[in-house]
Amino acid sequence: DAKTTQPPSMDCAEGRAANLPCNHSTISGNEYVYWYRQIHSQGPQYIIHGLKNNETNEMASLIITEDRKSSTLILPHATLRDTAVYYCIVRANNYGQNFVFGPGTRLSVLP
């Protein structure tokens, strides 16, 4: 079972920041937060992950609350190509655990 809760859908205006929330209140100390996205008809794409510190890469920023029970993925300047389903996943960094994809958040970037 997915250990995360995400809103089913969100809208964002093109050029504005998209802030996608994720609740993971039962996260364990050794579990990371991962974000993937799936653009229509394509395979999921890795975006970013983190443990407890905020992370940033060329695609997005990840903000994790101090208690680690929730996080926010930020796309700083959303474009139409960012329209996709975004998956938040918690998983320990060991080889025995697998990724469990929940329903995710369907982000629509509007012109």
Add this chain to the structure above:
Amino acid sequence: DAGVIQSPRHEVTEMGQEVTLRCKPISGHDYLFWYRQTMMRGLELLIYFNNNVPIDDSGMPEDRFSAKMPNASFSTLKIQPSEPRDSAVYFCASSPWGTGANVLTFGAGSRLTVL
């Protein structure tokens, strides 16, 4: 790198026929995953391999499904006999060792329709 390559991209077959889906992972990746995606059930992990050895096949729905990885650059997912409920998009993904297998690169998927 060409990424994870899957074939065929689309397959339409009749119930009872054998279906073979193929995957070429990224060179050097030690982990290979097969996922299935449907509208009803979303993305489901079927099986994954480490260094060509199946590690967890608990997601394989039933004996009609089988997967092999004869070498580091090739894997197959076979359904025999196929049924209409097997209609789905099947994704293959690979991941390198050393990252906790946490960064998966997915292929474009194989869309299977069983009539």
